[in-house]
Amino acid sequence: MKSLKQSLLAIFSGVFIGKGLVSTARAQLLVYASIIASVVSSAGSSSAQSASAEPTLWGIYGVHNRHDCPVNNRETAKEVIEISMTDLQPLMKKYGITSIEDMYHSGLEHTLVWVVKTARPHDLEEFTIELGVARWNDLKFVPERTFADVITDITALHGLEDFKPVIESVPFSAKSGLAGSNSAETTLWGIYGAHNRHDCPVNNRETAKEVIETSMTDLQPLMNKYGITSIEDMYHSGLEHTLVWVVKTTRPHDLEEFTIELGVARWNDLKFVPERTFADVITDVRALHGLEDWEPEAVTKK
Numbered sequence: 001m002k003s004l005k006q007s008l009l010a011i012f013s014g015v016f017i018g019k020g021l022v023s024t025a026r027a028q029l030l031v032y033a034s035i036i037a038s039v040v041s042s043a044g045s046s047s048a049q050s051a052s053a054e055p056t057l058w059g060i061y062g063v064h065n066r067h068d069c070p071v072n073n074r075e076t077a078k079e080v081i082e083i084s085m086t087d088l089q090p091l092m093k094k095y096g097i098t099s100i101e102d103m104y105h106s107g108l109e110h111t112l113v114w115v116v117k118t119a120r121p122h123d124l125e126e127f128t129i130e131l132g133v134a135r136w137n138d139l140k141f142v143p144e145r146t147f148a149d150v151i152t153d154i155t156a157l158h159g160l161e162d163f164k165p166v167i168e169s170v171p172f173s174a175k176s177g178l179a180g181s182n183s184a185e186t187t188l189w190g191i192y193g194a195h196n197r198h199d200c201p202v203n204n205r206e207t208a209k210e211v212i213e214t215s216m217t218d219l220q221p222l223m224n225k226y227g228i229t230s231i232e233d234m235y236h237s238g239l240e241h242t243l244v245w246v247v248k249t250t251r252p253h254d255l256e257e258f259t260i261e262l263g264v265a266r267w268n269d270l271k272f273v274p275e276r277t278f279a280d281v282i283t284d285v286r287a288l289h290g291l292e293d294w295e296p297e298a299v300t301k302k
């Protein structure tokens, strides 16, 4: 029986097996899950394997006391500088993380938003502990979908495959567009939305139509009108019913009008939070703590 298990394990979950990466209990669970999947699935072993190993998108939300923040705390500053200089690939591989999509910090709210793709979300806990970020943050892990994923889902859910919105071209204000491009420097802002599940496009057909329409509209004129130079990220959590969008804008005050005209303010409570990337934070904290030339000992360098 043991050898049968092992050969099944090799067939179905070979991707997971490495130097002691998988505990015996977990390996057995994988075997049983794979057997069930292979029995249920008419496509057989290949679909069973891809079902168990497919990476999914997860938000890592952190919140910390301002005194523990690398901006104010020299020891935390050294820790994050060390992370910035370390090759994270081995640690990511160890915990099944296939990519780190985003790493933002708000020095106003002292919150982190990281987005990763992982094949083993349960191990995010151990990943954040070993990385050290769990030492100075309360963390939660939230399944996320991109805006594009949401559109695919809600189109199917509401049977809107043939829905064709009448898209009016947004009146382009050349005056405000010019002001936007010529005035201030662009800065990075997080747009945080929270909505009632009954207003969510997943559950609400009218909201679904609105966001499908948004997905089919050229947003460039509206972005120009309000000084937005790029939309970096658009995530939705169907568990918490929260949105995290990240934009670059020259006129953050106008984010209010942008979200109203876009319609997203109709079904979300919104807040706008200045964000910095992980790279920006490293530059800042090196300067703040006079650590410009500081090098940690014994890091596996990038």
Ligand SMILES: [Zn+2]
Pocket: 064, 066, 069, 070, 071, 105, 106, 107, 109, 110, 111
């Ligand atoms: Zn902070």
Ligand SMILES: [Zn+2]
Pocket: 195, 197, 200, 201, 202, 236, 237, 238, 240, 241, 242
């Ligand atoms: Zn929602």
